[in-house]
Amino acid sequence: MSDCICMKNRFRGFLPVVVDVETAGLEPKTDALLEISMMFINMDDKGRFFPQEQLSANIIPFEGSILRQENLDFLKINPYDESRELKTEKEALIPMFKAVAAHIKKEKCKKAILVGHNGSFDLGFLSAAASRLDYKRFPFHPFSVIDTASLSMLVYGQSVLARACTMAKIEFNLGRAHTAAYDTQKECELFCSILNRSSIFLGFPEPYPEQN
Secondary structure, eight states, rough: GGGSSSSHHHHTTTTEEEEEEESSOTTTTTTTTEEEEEEEEEEESSEEEEEEEEEEEEEEOTTTTTHHHHHHHHHTTTTOGGGGGGGOHHHHHHHHHHHHHHHHHHHSSSSEEEETTTTTHHHHHHHHHHHTTTTTTEEEEEEEEHHHHHHHHHHHHOOHHHHHHHHTTTTOOGGGOOHHOOOOOHHHHHHHHHHHHHHHHHHHOOOOOOOO
């Protein structure tokens, strides 16, 4: 594969990592993080993207966090249900951050960039959790994201995940929606579909000209 279409050059030195969170509210600093999933993408020797490894965890609410009942009712989650194999934020997130760092090193990238459906929301909760853990090596870009809701609107005319997947001919089970693991899987498939469709019609971006 030509160096001009390798992962690090395709995304300006950033490694795309698909992330989805389920939460007990909308405020990253105060409301509990309940579920998180991350999924990596890979590129074959023809420059086509496909989903790769997935990491997921159910998280016990951090001490003092707010649990908004309307969110719990919508998600149908009991945040203290031990059958969900709950982990603390530290137990769940630090291994994930280290796995992201390992992929960054493997692809010779400088940092990860979060890919998500309305990804600023996911990044906000992830950043707040990293701050609570005082984790100094947070592997994601601190404010930039790749938003699949916006990309889906551009390419497929739909911003709702289920509808965008339908337009992309990706199977979507509404009964499994709004769980971090399932939504991450579908967001990753959608992101790869958008990338591959772009490559077919637009080709690969030209290398940025070197400055003299």
